[in-house]
Amino acid sequence: MTSPHTSMPPAVAAGKRSPRRVAVLGASGFVGGAVVKALADQGDLAVPIRAPRLSVQSSDVSLEVAARDDVVALLAAELSGCDAVVNAAGVPDASSTDALDLLAANAVLVGMCAKACSVAGVPRFVQVSSAVVQGNAPTLDESDAVLAFSAYSKSKIAGEVVASLHNPGELVIYRPPSVHAPDRRITGALARIARSPLASVVQPVDSPTPQALLDNVAAAVAYLTREEAPVGVVIHPWEGLTTHSLLTYLGARRIRVLPRAVARTVISAVRFAGHGYAPLGPHARRLEMLWFGQAQAPSALTAAGWTPPVGPEGWSALGQAVRRPSGAARPRLSPQAKVGRRARDESSVVYAVTVPSVAYSFLRGQLAYLRGRGWAVTLACSPGRGLDAVREREGVEVVELATARDIDVARDLRALVQWILLLRRVRPMVLNASTPKAALLALLAGRLTRVPVRIYLVRGLRLESESGLRRKVLTMMERISSWSATHVVAVSPSLSDELCKLRLTAGHVPIVIASGSSNGVDCERVARGVAAVDRQAQRRSLGVADDAYVVAFVGRVRRDKGVHELCAAMRHPELSTAVLVTQGDVEDDQAEAALSTLGERHIHLGWRDDIYEILALADVLALPTHREGFPNVVLEAAAASLPVVTTTATGAIDSVQDGVTGLVVPTGDAEALAQALSRLALDPTARRRMGAQAEVRARQEFSGEVIWEALEDLYCQAGATRPRGVTPALHEAVDR
Template sequence: MQKKLIHGVTSSMSALFLHEQVHFIEKNGYQVEVVCNNDPERQYDGLKLKHIPFEREISPYRDVTTLYSLYKYLKAEDPDIIFFSTPKAGLLGMVAGYLNGTDTRIYAQWGLRLETVTGLKKVILQTTEKLTCKLSTHTVIISDSLEEEMVRRNLVDQEKVVRLGKGSVNGIDLERFRPEAVEQQRLMQMKADLGIEPDDVIIGYMGRITKDKGTNELVEAFTELSYKYRNIKLLLVGDIEDGDPILPENVEIIQGHERIIHCDYTNEPEYYYSMMDVFAFPTYREGFGTVSIEAQAMQVPVVGFNSTGVKDTIVHDQTGLIVWTNDTAGLKEGLEDMIRHPLKRGEMGENARKFVEEHFDRELIQQKVLDFYNTLGASDDTDPEYQKA
């Protein structure tokens, strides 16, 4: 008899991110349904869905209403396993699963928002995070440093922690993210359209442009370096967000600097990685830095902050550089090292590709997820291999 698995996330975007993993699990004997918010304009690639209106931010009335809807849904479906991730879906999923009496309740910790907030919001997030972990039977944590941070803050019992491989949510598609997969004529045209010359050294960034992502420090470090190195350009790929905004003066620099190229969010990141000589990753917190391993798969070395979820993706002095000071001065120093040493960049890029192939192939991660599910029997004990797989 097929086991029934409910996989819950807050947003439909997160659901799409996991569609390959869901289909892989389905092909290997599980009945899987995904719970997420509804976006009527989005295509869900054959996923079996239940739309429940999770609110991303704290909203007591709506959260209670959503919890009741989720409880009724789980009561009707009676799943063998629930697997919920992202903060709001994780909390409500674990509460509803506990109230429903679901035997196996897995919470996947993808990133700790409370690391970079203060005051009452931090207290609320810490309390809800601890409750979510408490009500889970297993807590999947996607990087070593995130586990260390969660245990240090007494948010999770160590015996509940599960690691699938070396980390990441779903690994990456190594066929898509490889230099040879990029169509060269199109790449050359895109570079020409963006004003990128053959002799330019491109410092790249991919992601949301916010304070937490270290974009202030990146713009400031680049501005200082641009006075000294006339052939460098900064390629920013991502949207400037109003939530957690960067400094207004840095927005003006992005919009007005002649050697800063700003592109909106893209569905073809591999083409933009192919334009980069070094990838800047100065974020202050991550669960696991997927963009870092994508860049490295494209043989682009990474300069990143020594922060949760970032340092797990870089082998210092081999696939990139870790900025130990987490500030503008340290980032500037790391980027300048890369600018000045093209042979070093090339060697690191080759090492980076091998590092990603060994640890973060999507097929490898998906198999580890399946193997973990297959260990979950009537006793609901985790195989010791998956405590530190």
């Protein structure tokens, strides 16, 4: 540790009074440097002291301080003769998760400074702590009440405790709030938010928010080194900012007011994710401060007669500084010169789905149909298997936008920003978003960027198979998606009823297109594909006898698709010779284990580009699902004249007419499922009759053209302009 040169303050040079010697640790830092200047401005002599670099091996702060008496002695020698000491050193990164590094800089160093002050006989020690120690307390005050919510806040709390233990003199624990200056990273981040569509608050918009200008913080610290200044815990006085005025000062042109419930849900989700990914913890608190603010009790500084030297004009100047570099005037661009902006195409639509398999299976032909009708169509989806096929088949612009299916706050926030940028570039008239995560992020971005028509197409409810906290989070996600939309479309009548029952629609009345389904089925395509398969040859290639009773299952192999009940049913004595053939990705180890109990009577085909082969070799399709929106595979089976056994689950119950196009059994009832499959196994005539009826229903009620035309009508009724186009040769577009 060395003591650099000191400078004589102007007030002293003029002979006005004898200066007080004030040692400043961290004098080269953000706050410390400003404190040195403030001390000089008030006529005191700042003595910069270089803080020792520390590394600790344990979280026992007192033990670590006690082990460094030699360093404390050296520090005491440098502090000798000073009237006060300010410790502005430490690690300021609130998002850091390195607990030991934080404790070393923000607690052990504090204890050493306090101890050195006591040894050197320095009468006053000012520790620059942080308001973060009180977390989300309703009101910041000068009590000993603290709330640790992150590694950073814990280190600051430990610093306050150890300072009290080792300094018996005049101890000042100063707790400044968020400190702002033009080159401050957090200030720049807030300014970017203020100028973006994310600028938002909740009611009441005049909630106080604890923010401070760097010059005011430095002046407060300098004042606290005086003999007449208060001691103990001291908070920074409120500088008069509200959640709304802070964003306004930093450049917000339009500030949205979010529902409190939505804001609380987002914060809870970020905080929950922070348990698994620690760096997210502080971000939850920052969002809370941005939206809700925090009240402050009166400060001891105010009671002592001190007021911040820089008033509202300082915040105005700060806003101007962060909005343009070096005071340069902002150039005005002509509309032609604005980069990345274009007039909104009244006949443009962006589709949002989470994974390629959804686009591959549930948007087949729909995108090509709209493109052929003259619409400008963009599909945004995570990269993955099948996406290139969709791009080639549909002939539309495809944007790869990575979105996690499960809750992953860091990736989700990244995806939200990407969605905002995409929608600002494309400027669509219509946004059609489906699947939970893509819908949540795309619709929220759509609302923020003011896309006129935002359709939440609900394909199903994941929350139906969840419980506890996860169900609550999924419920709030659904409500946020509906709140962000202008229209809610349910793919089946029973799903519409469930949405209303669970109050998930944010006041919207769900729309059901035709008899249901999101895309319908091209019966001719399926019939041609199945007819092209040699049934007997396909069976022989799999080792299945020509006269075997084959049950088909198509879909993701997981528990909530009813795989466990299906395996139990297949073990029923009346189905002892039946063969189960499954097709789809295995997503559940337990489900895979259950299938293995069938031995050679189970054949798994894995992922295939189509389902023609499995439909051709099967006698019946089983879909014992626990939840659906509207199962498209049932329509494809119907187009192949195949009867279906499904359940009373949401969505599934709408896909089969019980006793007419197939059989419906109670959800989760393996015995009833076994009886239904056995009934069809023993009655080939009933199988053929139901299959024929299913095909008639699919052609009459669920053709793709019916669904696509109804969706196009919805887009136009909602405000889009129908393009002047020519209907393409649909089958050519779909079969490519």
